[in-house]
Amino acid sequence: MTSPASAPGRSLRLPVRPGIVGTEPYGAPQLDVPHLLNVNENPYPPDADVVASIAADVAAAAGTLNRYPDREFLGLRADLADYLASESGVRVAPEQVWAANGSNEVMLHLLQAFGGPGRRVLSFAPTYSMYPEYARDTLTEWVAGRRAEDFTVDVDAARAAVATHQPSVILLTSPNNPTGTTLPLATVRAVCDAALEVDVDGAPAVVVVDEAYGEFRRIGVPSALELLEEYPNLAVSRTMSKAFALAGARVGYLAASRDLVDVLRVVRLPYHLSAVTQAVARAALRHSTALLAQVDALRTERDATVAWLRARTRDGVPLDVADTDANFVLFGTFDDRHAVWQGLLDRGVLVRETGPDGWLRVSIGTPQDMTAFKDALVEVAGL
Ligand SMILES: *Cc1c(COP(=O)(O)O)cnc(C)c1O
Numbered sequence: 001m002t003s004p005a006s007a008p009g010r011s012l013r014l015p016v017r018p019g020i021v022g023t024e025p026y027g028a029p030q031l032d033v034p035h036l037l038n039v040n041e042n043p044y045p046p047d048a049d050v051v052a053s054i055a056a057d058v059a060a061a062a063g064t065l066n067r068y069p070d071r072e073f074l075g076l077r078a079d080l081a082d083y084l085a086s087e088s089g090v091r092v093a094p095e096q097v098w099a100a101n102g103s104n105e106v107m108l109h110l111l112q113a114f115g116g117p118g119r120r121v122l123s124f125a126p127t128y129s130m131y132p133e134y135a136r137d138t139l140t141e142w143v144a145g146r147r148a149e150d151f152t153v154d155v156d157a158a159r160a161a162v163a164t165h166q167p168s169v170i171l172l173t174s175p176n177n178p179t180g181t182t183l184p185l186a187t188v189r190a191v192c193d194a195a196l197e198v199d200v201d202g203a204p205a206v207v208v209v210d211e212a213y214g215e216f217r218r219i220g221v222p223s224a225l226e227l228l229e230e231y232p233n234l235a236v237s238r239t240m241s242k243a244f245a246l247a248g249a250r251v252g253y254l255a256a257s258r259d260l261v262d263v264l265r266v267v268r269l270p271y272h273l274s275a276v277t278q279a280v281a282r283a284a285l286r287h288s289t290a291l292l293a294q295v296d297a298l299r300t301e302r303d304a305t306v307a308w309l310r311a312r313t314r315d316g317v318p319l320d321v322a323d324t325d326a327n328f329v330l331f332g333t334f335d336d337r338h339a340v341w342q343g344l345l346d347r348g349v350l351v352r353e354t355g356p357d358g359w360l361r362v363s364i365g366t367p368q369d370m371t372a373f374k375d376a377l378v379e380v381a382g383l
Pocket of ligand 1: 040101102103104105128177210212239241250251252
């Protein structure tokens with residue numbers, strides 16, 4: 001008798017694509033501990049009013065689930081355009097907005113449309129660990145330029161990297177993950193200008209500014225949305241997962257020229273945004289004030305966390321703490337960061353082991369979370 005292929009001791013051979021052979025799936029640890037400070041979520045769940053509103057709209061959508069959802073979802077795109085106008089003062093048409101299941105999927109659409117075999121996507125490291133995976137999944141070559149010591153992007157180095165690599169897509173992350181660094185609009189503008197000089201099959205490069213943490217930026221820090229009118233090759237991506245306190249709904253979106261968005265419509269799977277997702281997102285957007293109510297408090301807590309960390313020393317040497325416009329703080333450096341990470345976890349505080357060697361990233365939680373984090377860090381790192 002032959003055993004089934006999945007039986008222990010017998011390995012099933014599969015024709016795995018060379019680019020992913022032996023690769024582990026993405027995974028920030030999902031552990032059940034009291035203080036979850038590792039994936040930059042908003043720690044405040046939706047309040048009862050918002051929950052009731054979402055539930056009512058989902059009930060209405062449930063009655064239509066025998067039909068495919070609205071494939072163009074212009075209702076949701078109009079609501080997102082209104083939200084962007086109120087958040088940043090920049091007004092775009094619904095047709096200039098695109099959405100998908102998380103900005104991860106938006107990014108995948110961008111690379112499916114503008115990347116591909118023989119093409120390159122350029123970003124500036126250290127940056128978001130998912131980008132190389134989107135590149136791999138779309139058979140696009142990943143090229144990492146370098147950020148400066150202080151994690152900013154040097155304009156001349158960026159121009160040179162664009163000219164050298166001739167990427168079809170350039171990813172700028174502002175505020176950057178895991179460093180929290182924002183880019184001045186002058187830098188974004190310089191990269192957009194350099195992108196216009198690229199020649200990929202006779203066309204310039206597309207510049208994507210990932211503003212997943214845009215709502216947390218400090219007062220007076222502008223959004224790249226302000227440059228959309230000038231650059232038809234610019235896309236600015238946002239998400240409802242972070243400031244908007246809706247990570248579980250999986251809704252990300254971008255704003256760009258109509259022409260750029262129309263190309264994304266070609267590569268998306270039909271009906272990629274379920275009727276349930278559309279209903280949840282639209283109900284949540286009606287309550288944006290309530291959902292974003294804690295953003296100011298989170299920013300204040302972030303600035304206080306930065307100040308607290310900067311005042312800590314080990315053997316007389318202060319900790320390094322990156323400037324941050326996001327809802328997390330990158331700090332270090334530790335000779336054995338894994339030991340610090342583990343020590344925090346042993347005390348119920350889950351942070352992220354990411355970024356350059358020796359650094360750790362902590363998301364901003366509730367005041368109780370941050371007290372637990374600080375107490376645990378003092379114990380573990382001997383501050
Ligand atoms: C968290 C994050 C996202 C958001 O991902 P979603 O798929 O929208 O949840 C996008 N970009 C960066 C840099 C992030 O850190």
